[in-house]
Amino acid sequence: MIRKAVRFIDERTGSASFLGKALRYVFPDHWSFLLGEIALYSFVILVITGVFLTLFFEPSLAQTTYHGSYAPLEGQHVSKAYASAVRLSFDVKAGLLMRQTHHWAALVFVAAIVVHLMRVFFTGGFRKPRDLNYYIGLTMLTLALVEGFAGYSLADDLLSGMGLAIAYAVALAIPLVGAPLAFLIWGGQFPGSSDFLSRFYIAHVLILPIAIGVLISVHLLLIALPKHTQFRGAGRTEHNVIGTPMWPGYALRAGGLFLATAGVLFALGGLVQINPIWQTGPFEPWLGTNGVQPDWYMGWLIGALRLMPGFEPHVFGYTIFPNPFFGGILLPSIVFGLLYLWPTIERRKTGDHHAHHLLDRPRDNPWRTATGAAVFSFIALIFLAAASDRIFVSFGIPYTGQVWFFRIAVFVVPVIVYRLTKLICEELRDSDAHPLRGSATREVKRQQGGGFTA
Amino acid sequence: MKLRRRGPGDQEASPRPTANAGTELVVAAALAGAALAAVAFVVVYIVSADTQLLGLSLGLALGCLAVAAILAGQRLVPQEHVVEERPQFGDVSEQQQLELELVEPASGISRRKMLLGVGSLAGAAVGVAAVVPLASLGPSPGDEIGSSPWRRGLAVVDEQGRQLGPEDVPIGALVTGFPAGADPRELGSPVVLVRLPQNQLQLPTDRADWAPQGIVAYSKICTHAGCAISLYRYPLYRPTSPGPALVCPCHYSTFDPTRAGKRIFGPAGRSLPQLPLAIDQAGKLVAGGPFSGPVGPAWWGVRRT
Numbered sequence: 001m002i003r004k005a006v007r008f009i010d011e012r013t014g015s016a017s018f019l020g021k022a023l024r025y026v027f028p029d030h031w032s033f034l035l036g037e038i039a040l041y042s043f044v045i046l047v048i049t050g051v052f053l054t055l056f057f058e059p060s061l062a063q064t065t066y067h068g069s070y071a072p073l074e075g076q077h078v079s080k081a082y083a084s085a086v087r088l089s090f091d092v093k094a095g096l097l098m099r100q101t102h103h104w105a106a107l108v109f110v111a112a113i114v115v116h117l118m119r120v121f122f123t124g125g126f127r128k129p130r131d132l133n134y135y136i137g138l139t140m141l142t143l144a145l146v147e148g149f150a151g152y153s154l155a156d157d158l159l160s161g162m163g164l165a166i167a168y169a170v171a172l173a174i175p176l177v178g179a180p181l182a183f184l185i186w187g188g189q190f191p192g193s194s195d196f197l198s199r200f201y202i203a204h205v206l207i208l209p210i211a212i213g214v215l216i217s218v219h220l221l222l223i224a225l226p227k228h229t230q231f232r233g234a235g236r237t238e239h240n241v242i243g244t245p246m247w248p249g250y251a252l253r254a255g256g257l258f259l260a261t262a263g264v265l266f267a268l269g270g271l272v273q274i275n276p277i278w279q280t281g282p283f284e285p286w287l288g289t290n291g292v293q294p295d296w297y298m299g300w301l302i303g304a305l306r307l308m309p310g311f312e313p314h315v316f317g318y319t320i321f322p323n324p325f326f327g328g329i330l331l332p333s334i335v336f337g338l339l340y341l342w343p344t345i346e347r348r349k350t351g352d353h354h355a356h357h358l359l360d361r362p363r364d365n366p367w368r369t370a371t372g373a374a375v376f377s378f379i380a381l382i383f384l385a386a387a388s389d390r391i392f393v394s395f396g397i398p399y400t401g402q403v404w405f406f407r408i409a410v411f412v413v414p415v416i417v418y419r420l421t422k423l424i425c426e427e428l429r430d431s432d433a434h435p436l437r438g439s440a441t442r443e444v445k446r447q448q449g450g451g452f453t454a
Numbered sequence: 455m456k457l458r459r460r461g462p463g464d465q466e467a468s469p470r471p472t473a474n475a476g477t478e479l480v481v482a483a484a485l486a487g488a489a490l491a492a493v494a495f496v497v498v499y500i501v502s503a504d505t506q507l508l509g510l511s512l513g514l515a516l517g518c519l520a521v522a523a524i525l526a527g528q529r530l531v532p533q534e535h536v537v538e539e540r541p542q543f544g545d546v547s548e549q550q551q552l553e554l555e556l557v558e559p560a561s562g563i564s565r566r567k568m569l570l571g572v573g574s575l576a577g578a579a580v581g582v583a584a585v586v587p588l589a590s591l592g593p594s595p596g597d598e599i600g601s602s603p604w605r606r607g608l609a610v611v612d613e614q615g616r617q618l619g620p621e622d623v624p625i626g627a628l629v630t631g632f633p634a635g636a637d638p639r640e641l642g643s644p645v646v647l648v649r650l651p652q653n654q655l656q657l658p659t660d661r662a663d664w665a666p667q668g669i670v671a672y673s674k675i676c677t678h679a680g681c682a683i684s685l686y687r688y689p690l691y692r693p694t695s696p697g698p699a700l701v702c703p704c705h706y707s708t709f710d711p712t713r714a715g716k717r718i719f720g721p722a723g724r725s726l727p728q729l730p731l732a733i734d735q736a737g738k739l740v741a742g743g744p745f746s747g748p749v750g751p752a753w754w755g756v757r758r759t
Contacts, residue, residue: 165682319724
């Protein structure tokens with residue numbers, strides 16, 4: 001049977017030799033190389049569950065009366081989008097499983113991308129010739145954030161409406177072009193024209209997934225062309241790559257990782273409730289509720305909006321920079337700008353224009369690792385600040401006190417983190433000890449009369 | 455180390471894993487478990503479609519498959535450790551060849567600069583023409599942005615359209631009002647109404663008559679990010695508690711209802727626009743005029759008061 005299949009393909013495409021080489025493609029072994037794979041597999045699950053959802057969801061803001069098995073909403077006037085999302089959750093067999101798995105997969109997708117980005121950053125995997133691929137990865141992260149936000153904004157429940165209100169305010173806050181731009185996106189002033197939801201829907205189910213899918217293909221191609229990076233080790237040089245070939249060992253293990261990712265996501269989707277839109281209820285612009293939190297990857301932006309003091313530069317009584325500009329536009333622009341510019345910054349600083357295929361350990365480049373850790377601590381603190389209202393509810397620490405603490409900490413802590421990380425890296429680099437296992441090497445001396453002492 | 459040639463790369467002689475009957479059994483058991491869990495999924499789907507059981511059975515099926523695949527990959531198939539040459543990029547002579555191929559055809563053209571200039575112009579113009587239809591997406595902000603349907607004499611109604619009177623706004627309560635006959639979803643529509651003891655009110659002198667019986671009204675849309683002001687802090691234990699405040703649940707911008715909606719904490723940059731209130735002949739609440747300023751989140755050039 002295999003022989004028949006091979007002959008069928010080769011006689012029509014002439015690709016037997018190419019496929020044979022592809023099966024021998026070598027994957028270096030390290031657990032940290034699997035983080036990007038988890039993102040890829042989450043994307044596959046997102047597409048599968050997402051297609052299922054589109055067969056039931058109705059992206060319309062037209063009003064309807066809810067009739068279904070969720071009794072508290074019975075007879076209420078809601079949008080068709082909200083009604084269909086609730087119906088999908090309660091009256092479609094396996095509908096809630098698919099919806100919750102889709103949501104969990106989105107959270108894992110972005111998380112895996114972020115951790116993968118950190119791996120690439122701290123090991124210097126972004127250096128030439130992979131800087132190009134690094135930019136593509138960053139672009140996918142940006143698209144994934146927008147895609148995720150668009151996704152949970154579709155259900156037209158209270159949480160999504162509050163999120164969209166903030167998104168509108170952030171768009172409005174862009175200097176000079178904010179108001180016309182926001183009016184284009186929403187088709188008028190918030191909550192927008194009746195077209196708005198179908199626009200977001202097309203962006204979510206067509207434009208952005210296709211963009212991400214195309215970029216994933218290019219990303220994989222640009223990994224395969226120069227072949228994988230690898231850590232230093234016995235026999236490993238800049239000119240070779242050592243590891244497990246695609247077939248059969250790696251394919252089975254990678255397939256296993258895909259199945260494990262899918263298994264965890266479906267188990268989460270079935271067992272752990274996420275975004276119960278029937279509890280928050282439908283959105284109206286005059287409604288709001290306390291204690292709702294966005295999806296995790298929006299947390300740093302919410303935190304930034306909350307921490308920013310009520311400062312709005314103005315001249316002659318007219319506002320120039322609306323306040324959400326600082327947390328919603330300026331901060332992400334600086335962070336992503338820094339990430340995009342990093343390969344250039346590092347090249348400028350070190351004068352190193354060579355191609356690199358051997359990865360650094362984080363300690364090998366204390367300056368890079370310390371800078372990355374400092375920026376990470378800055379963002380992590382802002383992210384934590386987004387939960388300060390929950391911290392108040394859970395631990396009773398006054399909200400205003402927390403805000404002031406975070407306002408100061410976001411500038412102090414990164415400096416400490418930078419110093420400390422640099423110190424630890426230099427220490428480790430010089431002693432060559434493993435941070436957890438200690439030094440693996442011992443000095444061996446040859447004695448004068450032959451023999452060795454350890 | 456014995457090396458043998460195979461495919462594009464060099465490969466160390468691979469120690470074939472010792473035939474491991476035990477592992478084969480475990481893999482088979484995992485596969486059987488996957489089949490069982492998948493059947494369970496189908497049965498649950500047909501019988502009850504319980505979300506938890508569906509997720510559990512499907513997760514188990516995929517998990518068992520994962521265990522089988524990973525075990526097979528690590529224990530059953532040959533463990534190869536392969537060294538492969540890495541292609542080196544950046545052959546200068548190839549680059550020069552390509553450069554030549556690209557540039558050569560243009561060498562016969564004498565007015566290269568002119569054509570390039572006109573070509574760029576055409577490209578830019580066609581590009582702009584291609585983008586312009588995007589303007590159909592929405593109207594220009596014009597007068598709509600920050601505007602409000604509130605006018606002098608317009609009745610204050612609740613969500614059901616019933617006109618509100620002063621008796622509907624007791625001390626300590628947060629009441630939402632809308633302009634009679636207008637679209638409640640418009641940002642300029644919803645207002646919060648709160649009643650405060652007259653002696654606590656510190657409105658500017660030109661707003662002294664905006665609060666009949668101590669009832670003040672502010673736009674319900676936060677001037678920071680457009681969420682609905684839906685929290686009302688009304689202290690029960692003066693003087694140790696901080697004063698009354700209207701709070702937005704999104705980023706906790708905090709406004710003082712006794713002092714014309716002035717921001718006292720949080721990120722908002724403008725005060726809440728205040729709506730002058732009056733009481734009509736029927737003793738019900740009506741607007742005494744339009745809002746004190748533009749409604750909703752700020753934009754470049756918004757008037758601050």
